Amino acid sequence: MSGDENGWAQAGPPVAEATNISKRYGSTVALDRAHIQVRPGETHALVGRNGAGKSTLVSILTGLQAPDTGQVLFNGQAAPRLSERDAWRRHVACVYQKSTIIPELTVAENLLLNRYHRNRGGLISWRSLRREARSLLADWSVDVDVDAKAHELSVEQRQFVEIARALSFGARFIILDEPTAQLDAGAIARLFGHIRDLQGQGVTFLFISHHLQEIYEICDMVTVFRDARHIVTARVADLPRGELIAAMTGEATALAAARSRTAPAATTDLVLDVSGLSTSGVFDDVSLRVRPGEIVGLAGSGGSGKTEVAETIVGLRTAGAGTITVAGARPRAGDVNAALASGIGFVPQDRHQQGLVANMSIADNATLTIPERLGPAGFLSGRRRDAVARSMIDELAIKTPGPDLPVSGLSGGNQQKVVMARALANDPKVLVLITPTAGVDVRSKEFLLDKVDQVAARGTGVIVASDELDDLRICDRVLVMFQGRIVADLPSGWRDHDLVAAMEGLSIDA
Structure with a gap:
């Protein structure tokens, strides 16, 4: 059930509001007078192609950097100064695609990191720590053993722990950055169920995802960024899929209709x-x-x-x-x-772990499967390698200044094209x-x-x-x-x- 149906999504000032936000890095415009408004209790999607400005906005909303122009408000009040980290944590938290949980610590230690109870002798009270951690997890319906080491948890469990940790600081506005990227269908369903439960308790979410099906399943509102600017904000139910894709890309795409x-x-x-x-x-x-x-x-x-x-x-x-x-x-x-x-050609499940050698060039990555075509008797011709790579760059429209660029310097979409190029080589x-x-x-x-x-x-x-x-x-x-x-x-x-x-x-x- 959406926040509007419960009646509290429109009550009170916005939980978070960013207005007229601009940010430059040298000659690169990361955000250009962008804005977003997230109402209490809703799950609000933020979507856009790579480079649209989503990550920059998240870093500004979480106080990791200041905008060049514009203002961030929480519940109608100006955001804290960047140096006041505890004050930011009481307003907002982000659960990133790459977990910030410390693997070798227990769940309880991660939940209350730097907030451990100490006895009169100044020593940590491990019993009190575990008791508070259990109470915290119970409050937010997270079923995880507080004594388990974090590296023993599934990706899904680590996300739930991170959400509970954020809520423990007092934040009721949680940013979820590509939360389903490493989850299977069952885990996604459980995550969405948990989001809905927390929504019912007044928690507000900003949901960032490339998967449009998920946005239509879990979100009430959607904001689209393109080329560093705000394009549209609308109720998800009122925005057909084709129009959403057109807003993201600037044109209608084949994915808006059934492929044939x-x-x-x-x-x-x-x-x-x-x-x-x-x-x-x-x-x-x-x-x-x-x-x-x-x-x-x-x-x-x-x-x-x-x-x-x-x-x-x-x-x-x-x-x-x-x-x-x-x-x-x-x-x-x-x-x-x-x-x-x-x-057989192959595109693996995880391009970072299985598909690419990050510090190697596009040319080297794209030709790993065809060394015999690059020179005789095991000797590789750089000229021949680069010629093959340029042909692949053209065929797959890889955006790069040249074949010598390390693949780590590419966007996710272009990295995946390099993996595809190698599979087809x-x-x-x-x-x-x-x-x-x-x-x-x-x-x-x-x-x-x-x-x-x-x-x-x-x-x-x-x-x-x-x-x-x-x-x-x-x-x-x-x-x-x-x-x-x-x-x-x-x-x-x-x-x-x-x-x-x-x-x-x-x-x-x-």
Whole structure:
């Protein structure tokens, strides 16, 4: 239920208000007379492409830096001075995509860091610390063991602990920065349930996400930034998806409507044949076939086994049973090099941990899979490498001054394009993608999915393993996994309800 329906979302002055905010870094304009107003009790989305100014606004709203012009108000009163950190914590807190919890400390120690109770001798009273931590978690319905080390917690649990810690300072305005980026479908549902519960207790949220489906599910209001400026603020229910995307990009995009493609003609030829693939406790008796030019989705929530199946196909894992055949050949199981040699290209789930070498150049990252094409007898030609890289930069519209730039200097969307470029560098017969548009802006998402369409049109078979509905809409059919087994095979044109129900192990007609 939205804040408006409860009656308290419009009562009183705004919980937070930023007006006429401008911020420059040298010649770069990060914010240009931008503004936002967040009413009490609502969940307010802030969306925009990378570089729109969202992160700069968050740093100003949380007192990490001052605007060049403009003013920040909390509950109608001027924000504290930047040096008054405790005063800021009583007004606002941000739960970032990368956790600020200290891994080696317990939950209780993290919750009350630098606020430990001490006895008359000046020593920390660990009993009092744990008691207060339990009370705090109970107050905000967070079910976590206060004695557990933070590194033992799931991403979801760490987020709940961070929210509880923020609330313990007195803040009732919480900024959630890409909170679902590392969560599976079940954890997202629990997070949204927790947000609604806290909303009912008068907590206000600013929700930052690239996933538009989530905004329509959880948010009451949405503000769009583009090119450092405020574009529109509207009730989510009153803003059609196409208009929201147009506001973010400055133009209507293909994602505003259902994507369409012509499925490849029926043929007995297979470019990928997976038969009876099993790994104890992970997935069981998984079989799938992909024809040249066909895009097959592999859907499922966390724990379904979809990611593990995709990683097994590309040689990152070894199955206990079953076979994988690529264009008539069987690469050695559990061998990435053999998978590459057989004609598999791969975009992994996490570009930071698995997809990129951050300090290496775009050229080096994009050509890691094709050293044999860059020079004889193991010697690499820089000229040849750069020529290949420039061709990839052009093909994938990577925004960079040149191939020598370290990939760490690129935006998230352009980094993902580099990962895609490397996957395509060896002209794969089969392209395997795991959550290929995670953490990228709307325009980059559209571009990447269009590129997958183009690759398939050239005869490459594609597997898209994802629980993102937009990723799966491009597929000719979607295989749904639940608890390690394929439970549904949905042709293109599926309904969201049917797909999500199958992912959650429910009857299609439920």
